[in-house]
Amino acid sequence: MSEAAAKPRRPWQRVLANLRERKVLAMLLLGFSSGLPIYLVGNTLGFWMRKEGIELDTIGFLSWVGLAYSMKFLWAPIVDKVDAPLLGRFGRRRGWMLLSQAVVAAALIGMAVVHPKGGQILILGIAWEHMLVFGIMATVVAFASATQDIVIDAWRIESADNSEQLGLLTSTAALGYRTALLVTDALILLIAARVGWQMSYEIMAGLMALGVVAVVMAREPVRAQIAVQTQAAPLWTPRGLFDALVGPFIAFVREHRSGAILILLAISVYRMADFIMGPMANPFYVDLGLTEETVGAVRSSVGLIATFVGIAAAGLVSVRWGVLATLLVGAVLGPASNLAFAWLAYVGPDPTSFAIAMAIDNLSGGFAGTALIAYMSSLTSIGYTATQYALLSSFYAMPGKALKGLSGWAVQSLAQGRTLLEGYALFFVGTALIAIPVVILCALLIVQQRRHLRAAS
Numbered sequence: 001m002s003e004a005a006a007k008p009r010r011p012w013q014r015v016l017a018n019l020r021e022r023k024v025l026a027m028l029l030l031g032f033s034s035g036l037p038i039y040l041v042g043n044t045l046g047f048w049m050r051k052e053g054i055e056l057d058t059i060g061f062l063s064w065v066g067l068a069y070s071m072k073f074l075w076a077p078i079v080d081k082v083d084a085p086l087l088g089r090f091g092r093r094r095g096w097m098l099l100s101q102a103v104v105a106a107a108l109i110g111m112a113v114v115h116p117k118g119g120q121i122l123i124l125g126i127a128w129e130h131m132l133v134f135g136i137m138a139t140v141v142a143f144a145s146a147t148q149d150i151v152i153d154a155w156r157i158e159s160a161d162n163s164e165q166l167g168l169l170t171s172t173a174a175l176g177y178r179t180a181l182l183v184t185d186a187l188i189l190l191i192a193a194r195v196g197w198q199m200s201y202e203i204m205a206g207l208m209a210l211g212v213v214a215v216v217m218a219r220e221p222v223r224a225q226i227a228v229q230t231q232a233a234p235l236w237t238p239r240g241l242f243d244a245l246v247g248p249f250i251a252f253v254r255e256h257r258s259g260a261i262l263i264l265l266a267i268s269v270y271r272m273a274d275f276i277m278g279p280m281a282n283p284f285y286v287d288l289g290l291t292e293e294t295v296g297a298v299r300s301s302v303g304l305i306a307t308f309v310g311i312a313a314a315g316l317v318s319v320r321w322g323v324l325a326t327l328l329v330g331a332v333l334g335p336a337s338n339l340a341f342a343w344l345a346y347v348g349p350d351p352t353s354f355a356i357a358m359a360i361d362n363l364s365g366g367f368a369g370t371a372l373i374a375y376m377s378s379l380t381s382i383g384y385t386a387t388q389y390a391l392l393s394s395f396y397a398m399p400g401k402a403l404k405g406l407s408g409w410a411v412q413s414l415a416q417g418r419t420l421l422e423g424y425a426l427f428f429v430g431t432a433l434i435a436i437p438v439v440i441l442c443a444l445l446i447v448q449q450r451r452h453l454r455a456a457s
Contacts, residue, residue: 025217026214027169027173029213029214029217030173030211031173031175031180032211032214033097033152033176033211033214034176034177036184037141037142037148041065043279044184044188046281047295048197049283050286052117054131056280057409057412060280060406060408060410062138064405065141066397067402069149069393070397070402071398072147072149073391073394079092079147087099092220093158093218093221094220097148097211098212098215103144104144105208105209107140108141111141114133115197148211149393155221159221166377167315170373171315174369174370182300186300189292189296190293193291193292262445264392268398270368270442271368271369273338273434274335275404276431277404278407279404294354298358299362302355303359304362306366307363308366311370313367314326314330314366318374323371323374323375323378324445327371328439330364331439332435333364333367333368334367334368339428339429339432340357340361345421345428376392377389379392411423
């Protein structure tokens with residue numbers, strides 16, 4: 001860390017000094033590149049599909065492409081131990097970043113060309129269903145994006161010189177990630193209202209170039225290279241294969257012992273409420289009667305401010321009371337914020353009410369997301385960084401993403417004998433109740449930590 005960054009007089013001066021560091025600026029752009037694709041194959045895609053008249057159950061089922069993010073631990077060992085094809089000369093981390101970014105951009109353009117609609121499309125003389133080809137393109141985006149997340153998370157953890165800088169890089173990554181979500185969750189609606197959804201997706205593909213700029217700025221983490229070279233045999237040997245596939249899990253269990261199960265269980269349900277309701281958020285706005293302009297304007301103003309407030313609040317609470325206390329607060333805020341959508345279903349498409357709901361949702365999401373990232377980052381071991389973080393992030397996403405494919409079916413079922421908006425409201429209330437087991441599990445984590453500290457002393 002530079003001397004200017006190490007000895008500032010005031011907190012805000014310290015932040016500015018750190019932001020002048022090359023790795024911090026690269027982390028900001030990498031966070032943006034990481035966050036850009038996720039809504040384009042998730043919540044925002046639901047808005048586009050609903051505007052095209054696609055049924056809710058189809059929108060829900062297509063959201064299962066997001067399971068790629070939950071399965072990334074399966075190929076994370078390859079990212080940890082093998083150089084990227086053709087791009088290995090840039091370094092293991094940087095090479096995989098470049099490859100995944102190129103594939104994401106190409107597949108986003110493919111989605112724009114195909115676009116969601118009924119009927120068939122002719123490819124190489126063969127007639128294909130439009131939605132099938134569109135779904136394949138979305139799946140390619142999801143898998144390439146998940147690969148990018150694996151390597152960016154590893155780079156973030158391995159590039160930190162100490163726990164303080166890890167916190168800074170984590171916050172910076174969250175800032176870039178949330179900015180990308182703003183672009184793909186709000187600004188894209190304003191763009192689509194003017195130039196159409198196809199052109200909007202092509203513009204998003206072009207923005208992936210910011211990730212390439214970040215890779216050029218970034219440096220390969222030296223201590224990670226040393227750890228990988230010294231801890232195991234080559235991947236193609238039996239010993240190397242065993243270490244790549246099983247070593248990260250053994251190291252995690254050895255580090256956390258009996259508490260490993262509780263940790264994984266708590267992580268797996270922490271953001272479940274957001275995952276389950278996510279695919280229905282944008283279709284809900286369409287059915288409520290909100291326009292792209294209204295949704296985009298509120299998200300890019302009120303939503304942006306609330307997100308940054310949530311991220312900053314999580315950082316302050318973490319510094320004052322610790323990571324686990326922050327995790328507990330986020331366990332309440334995250335799921336409970338879904339009640340704001342249930343309230344909105346009853347008050348109707350009032351812009352002020354929508355702004356209030358967005359403020360609650362984005363503040364809570366910013367807080368809970370930052371708390372979980374900080375907690376998971378503290379659990380990894382150098383040398384197994386990519387695989388262990390991918391394992392943790394897969395556990396945190398797998399249950400919710402497995403269930404979210406049924407979200408459209410759930411809303412339609414709850415709406416039977418009621419209005420569609422009443423079905424939405426009941427669905428949102430149901431997701432908010434997930435806060436109960438999440439809070440209990442986080443409380444148990446705190447109890448476990450106190451027992452461990454007493455045993456150690």
